[in-house]
Amino acid sequence: MTWQGELSAKKGEMLIMSTNQSQGAGRALAWQLRTRRLTFGRVPLIMGIVNVTPDSFYDGGKYLDVQAAVDHALRLEAEGADILDIGGESTRPYATPVPVDEELRRVIPVVKQLVDKVRVPLSIDTYKAKVAEEALAAGAEIVNDVTALRGDPRMLAVVVETGAALCLMHMQGSPQTMQVNPRYQDVVAEVLDFLSCCRDRAVEAGVAPEKIAVDPGIGFGKRLEHNVALLQNMELFHRLGCPVLVGPSRKRFIGDLTGALEADRLPGTIATVLTLARKGVQIVRVHDVAAVRQALRVFEALELAGLSSRGGS
Numbered sequence: 001m002t003w004q005g006e007l008s009a010k011k012g013e014m015l016i017m018s019t020n021q022s023q024g025a026g027r028a029l030a031w032q033l034r035t036r037r038l039t040f041g042r043v044p045l046i047m048g049i050v051n052v053t054p055d056s057f058y059d060g061g062k063y064l065d066v067q068a069a070v071d072h073a074l075r076l077e078a079e080g081a082d083i084l085d086i087g088g089e090s091t092r093p094y095a096t097p098v099p100v101d102e103e104l105r106r107v108i109p110v111v112k113q114l115v116d117k118v119r120v121p122l123s124i125d126t127y128k129a130k131v132a133e134e135a136l137a138a139g140a141e142i143v144n145d146v147t148a149l150r151g152d153p154r155m156l157a158v159v160v161e162t163g164a165a166l167c168l169m170h171m172q173g174s175p176q177t178m179q180v181n182p183r184y185q186d187v188v189a190e191v192l193d194f195l196s197c198c199r200d201r202a203v204e205a206g207v208a209p210e211k212i213a214v215d216p217g218i219g220f221g222k223r224l225e226h227n228v229a230l231l232q233n234m235e236l237f238h239r240l241g242c243p244v245l246v247g248p249s250r251k252r253f254i255g256d257l258t259g260a261l262e263a264d265r266l267p268g269t270i271a272t273v274l275t276l277a278r279k280g281v282q283i284v285r286v287h288d289v290a291a292v293r294q295a296l297r298v299f300e301a302l303e304l305a306g307l308s309s310r311g312g313s
């Protein structure tokens with residue numbers, strides 16, 4: 001696996017300076033997937049997490065069995081998930097990489113079964129080209145690559161050839177090293193710059209711009225202050241012109257802020273999702289779909305209803 005060095009913050013600083021502070025200048029209104037289009041409303045779409053792993057930081061081991069994973073995914077769809085994200089390797093700090101054959105064995109049967117059973121699009125959470133290729137052949141629509149195409153030199157070609165939608169996520173280092181000593185001069189500018197460069201590289205290679213979403217990678221090579229700065233400034237990411245996807249679910253920053261363990265971080269997750277909703281984020285990646293759906297319904301009714309009746313956007 002090759003990991004490029006981090007990029008300079010210059011372009012990111014320029015993006016910040018040229019962005020006005022209102023919610024969502026340049027906010028993308030739709031995400032073109034492989035065979036269909038997702039349009040965004042006033043609150044984020046929900047990406048439900050399906051971890052087919054023994055060791056994920058919150059739900060490791062619960063859905064390792066194919067039937068358990070399929071049942072869980074069907075439950076998340078029934079609870080209101082708009083996308084299902086299926087992963088076969090934990091990317092928690094210090095996680096051990098999974099051999100490609102084992103990852104294929106975990107996720108492909110789940111994708112194959114779900115394709116005929118769900119209406120919502122399937123996303124494959126992998127940085128391995130072979131896993132993406134087989135999941136897309138089985139009917140997945142989205143490649144969610146936490147390495148932003150740096151993990152496997154063949155991934156970009158797979159995305160171009162298949163016409164898959166692509167989520168590019170920022171991570172400093174790799175899961176084995178990312179929490180050792182994460183450093184930034186200006187985390188928001190640097191993450192913006194990184195995502196902008198990755199997006200440009202993908203477009204130059206032939207990925208349609210409307211198929212690309214960006215994700216600042218909450219918890220991936222970031223300390224508490226970095227995660228907080230990114231979440232507080234998330235409206236700036238609309239400047240990239242791509243849908244913004246954020247995965248705050250039950251992550252360590254909630255524990256750092258409150259002392260809560262993973263099992264008790266749902267309230268902190270919901271608070272974060274509502275903050276992101278106010279900032280116009282288009283997709284939130286969460287474990288607890290029913291609770292987040294309810295929170296967003298109430299938020300939309302209370303916070304946004306008045307805006308339209310008063311003629312706002």
Ligand code: HH2
Nearest residue numbers: 051056057090091092169215217218247
């Ligand atoms: N977070 C995780 C995994 N994949 N993908 C995107 N785009 N954004 C994220 O923030 C993100 C992600 C980690 O969460 P989880 O899948 O629950 O844990 P694990 O990696 O331990 O399986």
